Amino acid sequence: MVSTYSCLLFAILMVSMSMICRACENGKIYDNTITEKDISDVIEAHNMYRATIALGKLKTQPPAEDMQKMSWDNELSKTAHYWANQCMFKHNGDRGRYVGENIYIVWYGGPHTERTHNFTEAITSWYEEHVYYNYKTVEEEDFNDPTTQTGHYTQVMWANTNRVGCGFSSYYQTENQQDEVLYVCNYAPTGNYLGQYPYIIGKPDCKAHGLSNSDLDGLCKQE
Numbered sequence: 001m002v003s004t005y006s007c008l009l010f011a012i013l014m015v016s017m018s019m020i021c022r023a024c025e026n027g028k029i030y031d032n033t034i035t036e037k038d039i040s041d042v043i044e045a046h047n048m049y050r051a052t053i054a055l056g057k058l059k060t061q062p063p064a065e066d067m068q069k070m071s072w073d074n075e076l077s078k079t080a081h082y083w084a085n086q087c088m089f090k091h092n093g094d095r096g097r098y099v100g101e102n103i104y105i106v107w108y109g110g111p112h113t114e115r116t117h118n119f120t121e122a123i124t125s126w127y128e129e130h131v132y133y134n135y136k137t138v139e140e141e142d143f144n145d146p147t148t149q150t151g152h153y154t155q156v157m158w159a160n161t162n163r164v165g166c167g168f169s170s171y172y173q174t175e176n177q178q179d180e181v182l183y184v185c186n187y188a189p190t191g192n193y194l195g196q197y198p199y200i201i202g203k204p205d206c207k208a209h210g211l212s213n214s215d216l217d218g219l220c221k222q223e
């Protein structure tokens, strides 16, 4: 908080030096524009993986009674876009108390060329954490080990989370001298409450949870 405040003060007092507070301090962004294709990739990947789990099509995971369909949310996307443009592979502490966040980065070796982005790849990598996940409540330790963490997976599968908005930036990291593509997705209502399960086990049964069937098999919507 102190740093945000002092940065703000600095900007107010010395407008000409507000460059110091600019985004992507150690990088040059060459693409950060979300396309219609990105939006449909994000929504389709989330809902496809959610339906896969809800319908019990992945044999290692139990099915879900109460998994809601996700829709795109422009406000969440704005927050994610802003954060992706900081070019930092860490979480946004100011995203809002009831907003979840998944992040993903690809580092490219070799000389600079313009790298394309692929949201499906990011979301698939979060989904693939299922190999380390046995249905259980979410606990702090689930976020500790970068190679076996399951927190991205449980956010993707959080039954009550029904809105998602993402942003990305493709930039040349001037310090490390490499291209990087950083993805940020924000979720609401947030998932990953400690001590809670991501969803309730059972065949999809929207009515039992005060929900109705969405147009996607296995996924519910609010009435």
Ligand SMILES: *[C@@H]1O[C@H](CO)[C@@H](O)[C@H](O)[C@H]1NC(C)=O
Pocket: 118, 120, 121, 124
């Ligand atoms: C994006 O990533 C997905 C998942 O890895 C892959 O199936 C797809 O072919 C990729 N799309 C492009 C345009 O490379």
